[in-house]
Amino acid sequence: MEIYHVQDVSFTFPLQERKALQNIQLKVHDGEFIIIGGKSGSGKSTLLRQLKPILTPHGKREGEIVFRGKPIGELDQRTQASEIGFVLQNPDNSMVTDKAWHELAFGLESLGLDQQTIRIRVAEMASFFGIQTWFHKPVTELSGGQKQLLNLASIMTMHPSVLLLDEPTSQLDPIAAADFVETLRKINQELGTTIIMTEHRLEEVLPVSDRFIVMDEGRIVVDDQPRKVGEALRLMNHPMFTAMPSPMQIYAGVTPESPYPVTVKEGRQWLDRYMAEKPIVRIEAAQFDDEITAIPLAAEPAVRFKDVWFKYEKNGPNIIKDLSFEVSGGQFYCLVGGNGTGKTTALSLASGLYQPFRGKVYIGGKNIGSMNARELYNNNLAYLPQNPQHLFVKKTVGQDLFDMLTHSSLSKEKRADKVQAVSEFLELQPLLTMHPYDLSGGEQQRAALAKVLLLEPSILLLDEPTKGLDSFFKDKLASYLKQLNADGVTIIMVSHDIEFCAKYADVCAMFFNGSITTSGPAKTFFAGNSFYTTAANRMARHVWSHAVTIEDVIAQCRNNG
Template sequence: MDALEVKQFGFTYAGAGEPALEGLDLNLGTGELALLCGPAGCGKTTLLRCLKQEISPVGERTGAISLHATHIGYVAQSPENQLVMDTVRHELAFGLENLGLLPQVIRRRMAETVNFFGIGPWLGKKVNELSGGQKQILNLAAVTAMQPELLLLDEPTAQLDPIAAGEFLQAVEKIRRELGITVLMSEHRLEEILSGADRVIWMEKGVIKMQGRPGEWAAWMEKQPLPMRGILPAPARIWGRLSETGDSETTCPLSVAQGRIWAAEKANRNKTFACRRPDSAGGISGRDSEARGTVLKAGTVWFRYGRQEDFVLREASLEIFRGEIHVVLGGNGSGKTTFLNLLAGVRKPQRGKIRIQEGLRPAMLTQNPKAMLTADSVQEELEELSERFGYGEKEVDDMLERFRLRDVSGRHPYDLSGGEQQKTALAKLLLLRPDLLLMDEPTKGLDVFAKRELKTVLEELRREGKTVLMVTHDLEFAAEVADRCSMLADGEIVCTDQGKEFFASNLFYTTQTNRMMRGFADRCVVPEDVAYE
């Protein structure tokens, strides 16, 4: 029996002129893991919310949805929007208590869940002390404890570091495999999950354009316009590029392991790989950053949230130079967001000093874009600070066009997808013309098109002499744009390198391209680096 059946389903938001979803046909079998993909704003989040009655948006429906699952679990895009209790222990118990379960049953389910997810050390913590990634894992654990038959995941790895994302997806696969739970997951980052999925569902403008097995979908994507292919994992993109130069293989690798097997087969056939740009990552060459002068400096900074708490940062030091794009990477809970808040002046360190160049105009994009959105429409949001900062209608129109927000300019920001909210918040900041842009997970929720535009924006800011400091888990994007990268671990900056050198030297915190081509063509960091000799 199918867990879910959708027939000619359509949905139009209240007051909207165009439907958000139109003529959808979809069946999910019991125990199936399906990926829901497509550009930001194509309707993925709307569809997932329509499948969960308690959070279904207000609007007009057509067609039918038949749910054969009694209990449906949902993990939202933004962890903060789903957490309702003060501590981890209370959060895990909240859903079970609302199901009316007996106390002994609740204790047993909580014990099982804590051990399954390995979150025992978090039990006594307050939820506001967790990192974004830890909050998302807590959300999954709390939903799983309620034993759903259908699990809806809305970009669950957007705030997880690469290692935590892999562990999260392994947990999802284990839940599906051992419990037979059907999973429908919306996702932009496909590197870790595509090869393990049963089906990919591709949406555009509220319509399902293609459904098929991962290999079939990848082959279909290779025939689409070049920008769309950017959503494919690096091994598939490398295979596609080299296919255009004489490689007639028909099996497209979808993971690093499959990519290395393919590369080994090519090497056995006397094909030799080479790195086209061994000294630059993503076409960005290393420069003498120090000659441009320091705009922001943190010296031996210490910080903790309470007098009885452990220090989150210990002797953290970092120097940011004018006109560079500097990326800070690290695991969930390592203190990246805390460090960024200190550098932005949102919090003060207990020890150490932070100096910012006098007269510099800073702006900060927070991890939760909703915190920046206060108007009743996207248009009003971008116009809100026009008088204070001296920009006009033309600049607003340019931003709407640049970030592809014109079609949603009349909608309330809270009715947008996570990616559209992120683009709106970023557009609002850029209208302020900052000299120093601090960004916390700026690619969260962005599709491949929006990432390309963000890359263009960052490169323009750098050419204008502006400075960008970014905290992110998106290693692939960081490798394309970073002039320098720093690693934050155990409360301090443990290393800082030029972008190319950073990724070429790492084993875990590196790109799929580097992991796939190591030993075949060293120092390849992005797919464009890989070529035949």
């Protein structure tokens, strides 16, 4: 049965000439699991929001969208709320009550259901999602993964026939993201709910989906089964192929034949067949360590934590516990770990936003507690927060960028040149006249990053900078960050993007329970982990245990070929 029929739909935002969507043709059948992918700003989220009128942005729409045989514009708000669920990228934007169980019941109460029905549905969904152990907890005490799961469960209590999700795993750690995707698979398989989801992180979600739709500049360029989409993108030499799962990229880098593997399991099986008749040359960890550029340690570290303790409230729990580590000048240092372990708090301490109640934080050998804001941030330190909207203070992106240079001694022409250069690098030129809040999540991330880069700091603190970015911009960002490293800039990055950290970082550290449990050179660090490692390593570790990146595995296949 056809649940959505999208016919010749185009959409243009107010005061914009370029169409965000162009002649979209799409049919969605009941029970399908569909992923929509594409570069940042390609129209994914805009298309998704057309499928629930109450969330459709202001603008001009052409064409027709039919929901269950009825024009979607004729759906009343009650039908939309109960039949079409929508999960936002940031779970905090969806929370409206104080306790987990209140959140589960809120939607049902809004629909006016009786108490008995509400009790039954809440209990049923709490059991289905495994929420019983934190059923009575305040939502402020939940981890990012728990919040997103609660957000999903609160929508599912209303028994929607369609579930729309806009990059729901972008702020989750790898384990929480995998658990969330598994929950979506259960909803789709066991409840028969139709799922349409935009996503940049495709490793976990593509294997459980029926269709993958790729968008580019407001158009659908490919729509097929995931493995067939991979083949099509490869033949088209489309940049979106670099976002496909690691087994598929490794396979395509070794042999042009089909079918392409999608899962780690399929990749392992192909690798075993490929290596069956070949002598395996084992590689030692030292061979990979030799690839890591040795960074000379400065006499004084750029950033140093010494016995640091921190908590947000006087009688609250310790968030940072006896944290000690140091980052050398010109080093690219990544912090990974689960949601709620203290990574962002540690970055905030390094930025001077908070002060520890015990221990010291040093920037360039000087105690941060004795430095004023001007001394700390004047060409010394810059901080990109997790939520890019925290940096926007003006009505347009262009004004926001110029605002960063307000106190600069540069001439007006020099300021304009700097803004133009960073705008070109991050491809912000078409967005300069737009309000920052009208941008997509990935575009907001790029605009916020541009503001930070304009400061030209000697120490750069980045909290989830790749969140919402497509693979093309990740590679572009990495190239720029490595150039900053070469110029002596120190980078400390908090990230859930394991592949990015493994490929580009110098040193990685695991955060757990408020402190660092282990650290080491990026490749050897990830080679020693079971879950906090790359899909490429999980696929090939039984043959080459220290092959961590896609490039590592492809190179070893060719060397052994």
